[in-house]
Amino acid sequence: MRFLAASLIILVVSCGTPLMAEEISHAQIMSGKRPPLIPENWIGMPTTSAKGFRWDDPNNPGNSVRFFDGVPHDPNPSHRESFVIVISDGKVLNADGNVVTDEAAIAEALQHT
Numbered sequence: 001m002r003f004l005a006a007s008l009i010i011l012v013v014s015c016g017t018p019l020m021a022e023e024i025s026h027a028q029i030m031s032g033k034r035p036p037l038i039p040e041n042w043i044g045m046p047t048t049s050a051k052g053f054r055w056d057d058p059n060n061p062g063n064s065v066r067f068f069d070g071v072p073h074d075p076n077p078s079h080r081e082s083f084v085i086v087i088s089d090g091k092v093l094n095a096d097g098n099v100v101t102d103e104a105a106i107a108e109a110l111q112h113t
Contacts, residue, residue: 026082029053029067038065062090076108 024035030053032044042055042065050068057063070081086093092100100106 026067026069030069035065060089063088 024033029035030051032046032053034040034042034044034055038044038055039057041059042057044053044055046052047054047066047068050071052066052068054064054066064085064087066085066087068079068083068085070079070083072080074080092106094100
């Protein structure tokens with residue numbers, strides 16, 4: 001899962017860049033097109049807290065990947081452009097695939113459903 005998480009971060013940061021011989025844009029992700037590294041059995045649906053799309057692991061509710069549109073004037077600078085939240089075994093991962101340990105950052109990430 002950590003490789004999956006890191007790869008998806010790369011995918012979102014470089015929207016439209018080929019990944020595993022398939023191109024996918026942020027717009028395609030937001031319309032529900034499954035990114036190449038999301039397992040086929042994961043369930044995709046729009047997010048409820050902000051404009052976005054998420055995929056959840058039906059076999060482990062602690063695994064999900066959530067893509068969001070940026071909001072240009074968001075008070076959080078990291079949310080002013082498109083962003084992704086990766087959760088593995090209930091733990092929020094950073095762009096390098098490492099577990100986030102900052103409690104405020106975890107709480108902020110988990111409020112985006």
